Amino acid sequence: MLSASAVRAAMRPRDITSRGLHLLKQMALINGEWVGAASGRTFQVMNPAENSVVATVPDMNAEDTQKAIRAAADAFTTWQDVTAKDRSILLRKWYNLLVQNQNEIATIMTSESGKPIKESLGEVTYGNSFIEWFSEEARRINGEIIPSPQQSKQIFLTRQPIGPVALITPWNFPHAMIARKAGASLAAGCTCVIKPAEDTPLTALAMAQLAQDAGIPKGVINVITSDRKNAPEIGKLLCQSPLIAGVSFTGSTAVGKILYEQCADGVKRIGLELGGNAPFVVFNNADLNKAVQGAMVSKFRNCGQTCVSANRFLIQDEVFDEFVSMICDTMKTTLVIGNGKDEHVTIGPLINDNQMRTVKNLVDDAVAKGAKVMVGGKTAEKYGDKFFEPTVLTNITEDMAVYGKEIFGPVVVCIRFKDEQEALDIANCTRSGLAAYVYSNDIAQVFRVSKKLEFGMVGVNEGLISTTEAAFGGVKESGIGREGSSHGIDDYIYIKYVCLGNL
Structure with missing residues (x-):
């Protein structure tokens, strides 16, 4: 029997250079085969904390993507007829393998994304829960019998898979975003072509290897990798190919709008989970300890x-003033900047140089226009060139870019308000509508504000709201459709009406 220390050692994530990382794939997956780009081109996946090369993967283009689309279309002819029970069993096998290999997947994820290893492990657990959930939902995609207005007719509805789908996923959650899309699409009976972000393709490839190991048939899951320059042509093909029945995208609002427009020509099913600009509203009657705790979870994750x-x-x-003082003190005592491989680190690097410039420019603009830096405010170059200090800004005015722009970095922007209506006016003055947070101990106020906030999700006295069982998605320009929950299947099925006459 293993000792407690041996168990802890076995659970400790390994270095990416370990030869034992059998899930570190450097080829793409098309029709069950691990292949390179037809052109022979490759690109390097970099560790943002160390600026070191993690792996080299195929730099694919539209020609390669067409092969993946064809493979998914061919596989759909048989996968759609696999019983819900058998799809459920295969998804469950995939889930079991994902759980068994969670430490290795987390190690790969930290190496390519830079996020702290504890967060990577948390994401893998979260992502795996979607595969488990949809393995169960596969057997609950039920039809309906509708009472007919005429005795000679019988009316019923069936739910059928829409066909092969394209899943385009972001770099910030390279495991969970694939899991909640692929889990739902496979449960519904669809096949898929997955295009992971160029910054983090290795997690997707590891998941695909385990799907193969679980016995999911060839062509049901295909993964294509490409550098940033080829992404537009690949996205356009996925949106416009007549063989692709639907597209699911998580990413920026700007790119989402382009994909939405490209899908219009084929009147294609589309699901979009786009940018957010979440307000975090703290009322006078709030429990400030809970508010600060929720703020730390919501703001500084990843x-x-x-x-x-x-x-x-x-x-x-x-x-x-009290809230600002409390969050500054908490940040100073709990946040640890560094390489995500260190289990003590809580703040890793930003994903790439472009994101680093964006965050720095936003903070510099605010400071130049009169914002007061309470904590941080500058790059943390001693850790590397993609690290930025956790920052708190006050004296915010409407002419500052941080007032209305999604920051996507470790920057807390504090804005005063006088009353409930002013808080709602500021919160809703954005075209984004993904998530919002409210801290109040007045139950009547909670119901009023939750109803009036123009966001698809509202956390009340809670900073961590994502869970498999809940419908995830936004309103306004933050997206279309919902992921997770029983509604997560909806994007991948259509309702067929059958009328039996002359009975």
């Missing part, structure tokens, strides 16, 4: 690089 990160902290006058 270095602030999440679509549901609190972006604008709206603090009522009476508690503004």
